[in-house]
Each structure stands twice: as structure tokens, then as C-alpha cells.
Amino acid sequence: MSTKVKSNAFLVAISAVILGLIAGGLLMMAIGSNPFEGFYYLFRGGLMSMERVGNTIATAITLMLVGLSVAFAFKTGLFNIGASGQMLIGGLAATLVAHYVFLPRVIYIPVIILAAFAAGALWGVIPGFLKAKFNVHEVVATIMMNWIAYWSIYYFIPAYLKGPSLETESRSIAIEQSLRSDWLTDFFGGGYINLGIFVAVVAVIVVKYVLDKTTLGFELKAVGSNRFCAEYAGIKVNRNVIISMMIAGGLAGLAGMTFYTGYSRNIQIGVLPSMGFDGIAVALLGASNPIGVFFSALFFGLLQSGKGFMNAMTDVPPEIADTIIATIIYFTATSVLFSRFWDKVGKRKKERNDARTAKAEAQESDHE
Amino acid sequence: MKKIVVVLCVLLVLTTSLFAQGDMESGEQLLKVGMVTDAGTIDDKSFNQGTWEGILKAEEEGLVEAKYLKPSGTTEADYLKEIGNLYDAGYHFIVTPGFKFETAIFEAQDKWPDAKFVILDGEPHSADYSEFRIEDNVVGVYWAEQESGFLAGIAAALQVEEGEFGFIGGMEIPAVQKFNWGFQQGIMYANENLGTDIMLKAENVIYQGSFDNVAAGQQIAASMFDKGVDVIFAAAGGVGVGAINEAKARAKAGQDVWIIGVDVDQYPEGLYTDGKSIILTSAMKYLDRASYDMIKHELAGTFPGGTTLRLNATNDGIGIPVENPNLDADVEAKVAEMYQMLKDGSITVADTQISGLYR
Numbered sequence A: 001m002s003t004k005v006k007s008n009a010f011l012v013a014i015s016a017v018i019l020g021l022i023a024g025g026l027l028m029m030a031i032g033s034n035p036f037e038g039f040y041y042l043f044r045g046g047l048m049s050m051e052r053v054g055n056t057i058a059t060a061i062t063l064m065l066v067g068l069s070v071a072f073a074f075k076t077g078l079f080n081i082g083a084s085g086q087m088l089i090g091g092l093a094a095t096l097v098a099h100y101v102f103l104p105r106v107i108y109i110p111v112i113i114l115a116a117f118a119a120g121a122l123w124g125v126i127p128g129f130l131k132a133k134f135n136v137h138e139v140v141a142t143i144m145m146n147w148i149a150y151w152s153i154y155y156f157i158p159a160y161l162k163g164p165s166l167e168t169e170s171r172s173i174a175i176e177q178s179l180r181s182d183w184l185t186d187f188f189g190g191g192y193i194n195l196g197i198f199v200a201v202v203a204v205i206v207v208k209y210v211l212d213k214t215t216l217g218f219e220l221k222a223v224g225s226n227r228f229c230a231e232y233a234g235i236k237v238n239r240n241v242i243i244s245m246m247i248a249g250g251l252a253g254l255a256g257m258t259f260y261t262g263y264s265r266n267i268q269i270g271v272l273p274s275m276g277f278d279g280i281a282v283a284l285l286g287a288s289n290p291i292g293v294f295f296s297a298l299f300f301g302l303l304q305s306g307k308g309f310m311n312a313m314t315d316v317p318p319e320i321a322d323t324i325i326a327t328i329i330y331f332t333a334t335s336v337l338f339s340r341f342w343d344k345v346g347k348r349k350k351e352r353n354d355a356r357t358a359k360a361e362a363q364e365s366d367h368e
Numbered sequence B: 001m002k003k004i005v006v007v008l009c010v011l012l013v014l015t016t017s018l019f020a021q022g023d024m025e026s027g028e029q030l031l032k033v034g035m036v037t038d039a040g041t042i043d044d045k046s047f048n049q050g051t052w053e054g055i056l057k058a059e060e061e062g063l064v065e066a067k068y069l070k071p072s073g074t075t076e077a078d079y080l081k082e083i084g085n086l087y088d089a090g091y092h093f094i095v096t097p098g099f100k101f102e103t104a105i106f107e108a109q110d111k112w113p114d115a116k117f118v119i120l121d122g123e124p125h126s127a128d129y130s131e132f133r134i135e136d137n138v139v140g141v142y143w144a145e146q147e148s149g150f151l152a153g154i155a156a157a158l159q160v161e162e163g164e165f166g167f168i169g170g171m172e173i174p175a176v177q178k179f180n181w182g183f184q185q186g187i188m189y190a191n192e193n194l195g196t197d198i199m200l201k202a203e204n205v206i207y208q209g210s211f212d213n214v215a216a217g218q219q220i221a222a223s224m225f226d227k228g229v230d231v232i233f234a235a236a237g238g239v240g241v242g243a244i245n246e247a248k249a250r251a252k253a254g255q256d257v258w259i260i261g262v263d264v265d266q267y268p269e270g271l272y273t274d275g276k277s278i279i280l281t282s283a284m285k286y287l288d289r290a291s292y293d294m295i296k297h298e299l300a301g302t303f304p305g306g307t308t309l310r311l312n313a314t315n316d317g318i319g320i321p322v323e324n325p326n327l328d329a330d331v332e333a334k335v336a337e338m339y340q341m342l343k344d345g346s347i348t349v350a351d352t353q354i355s356g357l358y359r
Helices: A009-030 A035-047 A050-075 A083-100 A105-134 A138-160 A182-188 A196-213 A215-225 A227-232 A237-263 A275-285 A290-313 A318-332 A335-367 B002-020 B047-060 B076-088 B099-111 B145-160 B174-193 B214-226 B238-252 B287-300 B329-344
Strands: B031-036 B064-069 B093-097 B116-120 B138-143 B162-169 B197-207 B231-235 B258-263 B279-285 B308-311
Touching (some): A009 A275, A035 A290, A050 A182, A050 A215, A083 A105, A196 A215, A275 A318, A275 A335, A290 A318, A290 B064, B047 B093, B047 B287, B076 B093, B093 B099, B093 B287, B116 B287, B138 B287, B145 B174, B162 B174, B162 B238, B174 B197, B174 B231, B214 B238, B238 B258
Parallel strands (some): B031 B093, B093 B116, B116 B138, B138 B308, B162 B231, B231 B258
């Protein structure tokens, strides 16, 4: 009787998305725009041509990897707010490789991936170590690491990677050294789609496998559910905290690579990439599940890349458009509420069924 | 897994075909003018706002239909996406403020050959600077910021006569550097020829490094004022707003401090009590005039495509505001005289770091 009915994560996410869209629509109505028209152009902006679909995916790739990073840390009970900094450092490592390492493409791609992952992992492992060793809260430590990355980039780019005249961004990397690839670009008819899509998809599968099928994944999740219990069971909690942050950092580093050597081709100083924070919402909507992250990143990518066209075609001012997108994200991040709601609905249904069977049984026994 | 892939592919094809249909509404006779903002907001009291006001003026006169878009980031990809959005929505005359658009416009001029582009503070070139090319559908506009900074420096020096000045820049980019160097030359000129005694120390020439960090601007201004600086020239967008806030607070407390504004007449931003403003004067470049003039040219069929315009004193592209309530009449008269000398070429202001200048 007391068995808990778990609600379907997919149902929860879909209801959160719908609520988000309704909230965004209400906001559009409040400023006197037609929400149906607004959403029509929003989706058209992201999907009306192959180039735009490619750009939507290109935006989603980075969000996907950041979302995975945050979700992975969540699983171990850690809150990785440092994805922005890890992205910057991973992106810097990838940019350095792109500028100075010349190899055949088949070797080059793994090298740049490894470099970005390692650099991001380094940026993640430090807060992990501080958490494990000195119990420094990872939220504080990762935020600090964000700013260390921000100012390191600020110093490093003008000093070593400066363009011919601009002090504020690194020189552009050659298109052959970037993650863009001719056949992919041709297929989508231009745009910023790049090989990062494969990196992201492989990462989704690998993370899914690690979490579900390996001892490491089991230990990480055990630490996340109850670290004291895990410790009692003989799991090395501190070691797992460090490993979790390392992998989370590495994934964010890959996100940086896809952004700085795929979507864009240089690093600008004085910018903390906002995707590092959007990734938190991606992970929340995806219920920290790799497959969920995959789809929620595509959804957010669509919102981000369709926004401009909605702006251009309707009377919605850009600032309000940002607010609408933020509202949708905000409401989708409240998916926790929906899991409670659907839990209750499921429970009531089960209770009713149980009552009915009990009644039937009682009747049967009366007959005997 | 295979099923999911198939379903995704079908969805993709469906949605693209669904959303690819339908066309733009036609029948609009007015020229549709679009603008993509640079980093910062449309009401940044400076670059974006100045450019937009020129476009708005044309719209208010019923000449055009205007729209601006705000990119989600400041990369070339972000800029090109917004330009594409404007183009697809029928806006084929696009104004982009800022040197950061140079590479985006370089690509856009070939991608959308039937659109017209105006880039302020820059000219199109390839990402690696190997190629500078400006097509017939593009106009680049540069200003002589050094002349504007020069005039503001002289005006402030004449008004204060004796004291210490400081400079706060945003990012260390050519436009800001030229303001700075012109400002320093203005102070030197006033000290040598006009009998003022103004000091500018190297430590009080600071580039904050961004255009949006208001808090940092306030801190830098506070430390400068503490060190005895009387007048700060803030060529720094949002960072300058922080400096203005600090100066307002100090002026309210009775301290005698001033700010020199930048890009547009910032006098209204400096108002604190009793209609008094801490903006002594502003080193202006007429952004609104440039965007407005380009629209007028386009409408008249005289769009100077393929050229790079240089706006300075000779074509009234720069200057200090017409009205400066905080300047004495004789100071304004003297500055007007200097402006004439810039115009006829009897004095020139260097746009590089000549010897004797800081940074």
C-alpha cells in the first residue's frame, strides 16, 4: 500500500515546458502582442531554413554539454555553478591547440578534445578538492573559480593571443583548425553548425553509460543520495566528490571548446559566457538525466536562436523578448513542482484502484 | 535508439517545411531600417543610443520604419544571426554601431548583396585582417575622436583654470584611445598657450577594461577624487555612468567635482539637485547625425556605398554641445574659436600616442 508512485520524468518536463510557454504567452499578451504570432515567429526563426536549424543545433550543442556538466555534479549532490569558468579555460586550451598544433584531422580532433576536457577538468577539480579536503562549499569555490578564469583570460589573451589591432579578443583561428567542417556546413547551407554536435551526442551516451552501468556511476549517485550512508557502506566519499567535479569540469570544458572553436572562432575578454548559467536550467528541466538534458538543450537552443526573428517580425521589444525567454526558462525550471503534482495524481489514482480491488475482494469473500 | 533518430529526422523535415512556408507581408512603401546593438543596452546614454536616435528621428519624420535587435552575445556569429533576422524580416538597410561589427559586415556584404549596411567606427575586413574590402553596399564611418577630446580638454581647462584632471576609459580600443590622447593634447595646449595650470598624472589615466561595469567606474572615480582630482573625463559607456554617480554623490555633499561626458551630450545624466548637473561639458561625436544622414542619402538615391567617411571638425562631425550651462560664456567663445582653427587646419590634433602623452 505504501509503495511510492514515481511520476514520469517526461510528463513532468512537458508540463513544465507548457506552463513556461503559457507564462511567456501571458507576458506577450500583457504588452499587447499576439502570443500565437509571437510563438509562430519564434519557432520559425529557429527552424524555417536548414541554415537556421543548423544554428539552433549549434546553440544547443554548448548548452547540452554545460547541462551535462551541471547534471553530472547534481548526481553527486554537488552544485556546479562554475561551468562558465570551466568553459573559458577549456575554450582557452582548445584555442591554443587550434593556433599552435597542426596535425592530420583524425588526430587533431581527439587532441583538441582532450586538451579542452583536461583544462576544464583542472578548473573543476580544484573546487572538488577544496570541498573534499576542507569542506569549502562548492558553490562559493566554483564562483570564485569563475572570476579567476575571467581575469586570467583578461590577462592572457591580450598578452599572448592578441589579434593584429584589437586588444579585446584573441586572433581568429583558421577555419581549417576550427571544429567547423565543410560537409556539415554544406549540408546545412551555411551557419555555425560544427563537429561539436558529435562530441555532445557521444558525451550524452557516455555519461548515461557511466551513471547507469558502472561502479563509478553507482558510487557517485550513492554519495549524492546520502553521503553518510555511502560512507558507511565503504564508499570513499571524498574521492568521489573530486572525481565528480573533475568530470563535470571536463564536460564544461568541452562546451567551451564547441563555443570558442566551433560557434565562434575567438575568445573575447571581459565576457563570462552566460551559457554556463543557462546550463543549470537545462539540467533542471532535463531532470539531471543525460537524455533529458539532450532534449531540453535542443528546446533552449530553439528559444535562443528563434528569439531574434520573433523580435524582427513582431512589436515585441528585444528587452521584453529576453524577459519572455527568461520567463519560459524560469517556469520550466519549476519542474519539481510538477513532479509533486503528478506524484499526487498518480497516488490518488492508485489509492482509488486499490480501494476498488479491496472492495471487489471483500465482495468475493462475501459470496463464499 | 534507431526509432528515436528516425522520429527526430521526420520531425525536422516536417517543421522545416511547415515553417518555411508563408512569406513576408508586402505592400509597405517605407524603407525598413534595422539596427543591431553592440554590447550594452539601447539606452546606454552613449553609443547605441546615439545611433538609434538618428534612426528614430527619421522614423518620426515618417521617412522610414525602424527596428533594432539586441544580439545575445558579442561574437561575429551572434551579430550575423541578428543581421540575418533583420534581413529575413524585410529590413534591408542595416546600421551597426561599433568596430566589433567589422568582420560580421565583411561577411554580410557578400551574403546579402541587395542589402545596404552602415558601420559606425569601423570598416569591413576579414577575421585575420588579411583582407580589407568594402563593397558598394557598405559605408564605413569614422570620427576624429581626438579633436572632440581636445576641445573638451580645452573647455574644461579654461573653466577650472587650476586643478587636477583624470581620465577613465572603457576598453583600450582605438576610439577611446583617441579621445584620451586628444584630451591630453587639449590640456597641454591650454597650459602652454592659454595660461591654465592643469595637472594630469599618469596614475590618473585608467582604462577600466569594459563598457558595462558601473560599480568599477564608481570605485575608480572615488579613488581619483580622493587623490585630489577635480575633473574626470569618462569615455567609458556604463563605466562612465558609475563615475557620474560618484560625482553626483560628492557634489551633493558639497565637494567641487566635475565629469566630462562622452559621445552624446550627457548633461541630463549629471543632474542632481536644483537642476544642477555635474557634467561640465561633453566630448561629442554626432552618431545620430551619421545614421540620420545615411538614411537621407539612401532615400535620395545618393548612398555613398563603397566609401569610408571620416567625420571631424571640417564637416561638423564632432564637437562639444551647443549649450553648456556649466561653462562661462567667454570659455565657450574661446572653444568656438579653437573649433574654427581645427576647421581651417591651423591647429591639428594627433590621433596617435605622440611623445609626452600617457598610454
